[in-house]
Amino acid sequence: MPQAGNDAGHEPDPEQGLAEESSTRERILDIALELFTEQGYEKTSLRQIAQRLGFSKAAIYYHFASKKDILIELHLRLHEFGRGALSGIDPAEMSPVLAAQILDQLIDQILGHRPLFVLFERNQVALDELHRLRHDAAHEDVEALFRRVLSNQGLALRDRVRMACALGAVMGALVFSGNVFPDVPAAELGALVRDAARDLLMPAGSA
Numbered sequence: 202m203p204q205a206g207n208d209a210g211h212e213p214d215p216e217q218g219l220a221e222e223s224s225t226r227e228r229i230l231d232i233a234l235e236l237f238t239e240q241g242y243e244k245t246s247l248r249q250i251a252q253r254l255g256f257s258k259a260a261i262y263y264h265f266a267s268k269k270d271i272l273i274e275l276h277l278r279l280h281e282f283g284r285g286a287l288s289g290i291d292p293a294e295m296s297p298v299l300a301a302q303i304l305d306q307l308i309d310q311i312l313g314h315r316p317l318f319v320l321f322e323r324n325q326v327a328l329d330e331l332h333r334l335r336h337d338a339a340h341e342d343v344e345a346l347f348r349r350v351l352s353n354q355g356l357a358l359r360d361r362v363r364m365a366c367a368l369g370a371v372m373g374a375l376v377f378s379g380n381v382f383p384d385v386p387a388a389e390l391g392a393l394v395r396d397a398a399r400d401l402l403m404p405a406g407s408a
Contacts, residue, residue, distance in 0.1 A: 225260075225264065226264045226265075228254060229250065229254065229256075229261060229264055229265065229271065230271065230274055230275055230278075232250055232253050232254050233245070233250050233268075233271045233272075233275065234275055234316055234317060234320060235253075235316070236249055236250060236253065237272070237275070237320050237323075237324060238316050238319055238320050238323065241323065241324065242268075242272055242324040242327040243327060245268075246268075247261050247262075247268055250271075272324070272327060272328065275317065275320060276321065276328055278314075278317055279317055279318065279321055290303065290350065292349045292350050292352070292353040293353065293355060295350055295353050295356060295364075296356070296360070297360050297363060297364065297402040297403050298402075298403070300350075300364045300367065300402055301367075301398065301399050301402050301403070304367055304368065304371055304395070304398050304402075305395060307368075307371060308371055308375065308391050308394055308395060308398075309391070311371070311372075311375045311376065312375065312387045312390070312391050315375065315376075318372075318375065318376040319376060319379065319380075321376070322376050322377055322379070323379075347368075350364070351364060351365055360402075363401050363402050364402065366401045367398040367399075367401040367402045370394070370397050370398055370401055371394055371398055374390075374393075374394045374397065375390075375394060
């Protein structure tokens with residue numbers, strides 16, 4: 202006779218199990234992102250990640266073979282943002298106006314996931330040492346997208362240089378600057394960065 206409260210006769214739901222595994226995996230990545238950003242990749246141990254999660258190291262190993270694998274997964278998240286901003290863009294149709302729209306999307310993405318971009322900037326040495334095929338392919342894929350856009354010979358050189366400078370301005374203000382604007386609300390900072398990028402792309406009085 203089944204015990205009270207037991208779900209006798211009900212098969213385990215495999216989709217629920219997969220969802221729980223995915224949720225745990227994402228929690229590991231989120232905590233690792235916090236620690237890698239706070240104290241650096243090299244100074245963070247799997248034990249520290251497990252302790253903050255309330256897990257054992259064995260539970261971490263169930264989802265990731267090593268700390269490097271965690272860093273790779275976080276870095277691949279960054280590449281997905283690059284693809285999202287440029288997906289469906291035809292380099293032949295690029296213009297300063299369209300570039301401004303794309304940078305608007307990128308600014309929103311960076312502000313919404315700024316720790317991920319800061320992680321990339323602060324841990325470049327560790328990332329450069331990870332020579333995994335899937336990482337290299339993703340890295341080249343995103344870089345190729347940017348190069349195709351900026352190499353469009355159908356655009357005036359002046360416009361292509363302005364696009365490159367505007368992209369650098371966005372990354373400089375939101376990523377390379379680190380945490381120098383901690384007290385500025387995201388909406389205000391985003392608006393200021395948009396203004397700066399548009400000034401570079403379409404300065405007042407330009408033809």
